[in-house]
Amino acid sequence: LQRQNGLEDERGQWDSKVEFILAVAGNVVGLGNVWRFPYLCYKNGGGAFLVPYFVFVVTCGIPLFLLETAMGQYTQEGSITCWRKLCPVAEGIGYAGQLILFYSCICYITILAWALFYLIFSFSSQLPWASCNNTWNTDNCVDFSVQNSTIRRSGQTNTSSATTEFWERRVLSISGGIEEVGSIRWELLLCLITMWVVCYFCIWKGVRSTGKVVYFTATFPYVILFVLLIRGLTLPGALQGIVFYLYPDPTRLADAQVWMEAGAQIFFSYSLSSGSLTVLGSYNSYNNNCYRDTFWLCLLNSGTSFVAGFAVFSVLGFMAHQQGVPIEDVAESGPGLAFIAYPQAVAMMPLPQFWASCFFIMIILLGLDTQFVGIEVIMTSLSDMYPKLLRRSGRREIFLLFFCFTCCLMQLVMVSESGMYVIQLLDYYACNGSCMYFLSVFETLSIGWIFGADRMCDAIEHMTGEDPSPLFKLCWLCLTPVMSLGAFIFSMVQYQPLTFNRWYVYPEWVYSLGWLLAASSIALVPGCALIRLCTGTGSLRQRWSRMCEPDSELRLTKVLRAEHQYGTTAMEMATLNT
Structure with missing residues (x-):
């Protein structure tokens, strides 16, 4: 970047197209591809789940991916200021997306701290979650290596595995409820600080540093995934696990919940409606072929999810085979897969320390990309709003340090004994699919009907030299908003209050707080439009007309x-x- 009088007068760009591809791939290919998609696939009809999944890919995933990337590349602006240029009335979408992204980053990095904690213990001479001979274990603990036979002989039902007790009693030291905050888990706090330091240095120089870091963080997880896949396929019981993963049950297609979960998976795994793709696209050269990039990146994302299912379920099949239990008894999603089921499975293998280390390094790298790109997106959006303040030499680094430090302080409650309850609250309400569906509806309506789908297609053609398929115009005008609106309404109708582990019911005030967190983002869409309308000059009609005019x-x-x-x-x- 060139500097004059201490002011960075250029925004910067990716040094090469490869950096953009790797940054986007690192952002969209995250933990959800490994611990969520395979579970959803088996739970919702196996191979039949791919039908609603690909319907949402075609009607929402690819069209929104192209739209958001093209918006950033066309305007060369972040996720808030790009709306000021394209459709000022919809500026609230940018603010809402950034707030949801902020909530997500707060939750996400805590998961990385857990993974780092596990990685450190993976180098022990004996994996601490492999036996019940530890100070944190209870009398109900059952060593998984003899778990099945022990339970059959004793007839015990109130038992817990060594892996579960390590997770709940050693890692989390979980309290009895969200109101029982307890003490701070200092080991987790140190892991959290470590992850924040790593994130800071990954992005402290903006795209100049981010573009170099992703060469490693976006590619090495694939090496480990391939190694884990080969190892999993060679284990006894792997075939049964894979059959369980993909065996189709077409009757599940009649369940609307299956379709909604497919849609939610697309929105989260493609990083839609959060503004991430807009910011990453804004660092492209104006004539980059984002149209072609979209197809390759979407294929990479979905392909990774599909292949990860083989790596996961081959190992779960092995664990079920070793214990002599049905696979559904060991299949987990989310943290349950990463911190209970998979660690328990690798502890049964030869060289368990090696395989545990590989797995948690992969988890950390998959999440690290998504985390530091998310922080970079927020920083870019703020820098584009206040360039004279934040682009001066050295100020960005100082503000980023302040931002990371503040976030770390806010997360103290998340590394306390009640931290898991807080994280689930944020994840369930502030970062849920309903908020993303809501933003998607207004995003496509604003671009398709106010800015103009034809004008957007012309902009893409002008940048790339390729005329987008008419299907994209149809999606932006009709299919995507209709699908998103339907998913939003269904998620509201089917709402169930949050519980923890199916037994803990949160206090009533927590549910009110949860709805307030959800409303804090979506209310920004009409709120910002109303503020613009009230503070503008001229007649009401003139104000509205100016709000709908692009720059x-x-x-x-x-x-x-x-x-x-x-x-x-x-x-x-x-x-x-x-």
């Missing part, structure tokens, strides 16, 4: 204006000059 300085607008005024030659000159 006259947009590149294609200037080119078309020159073409209309001077003809084709001037248009070509304007294109070259801009």
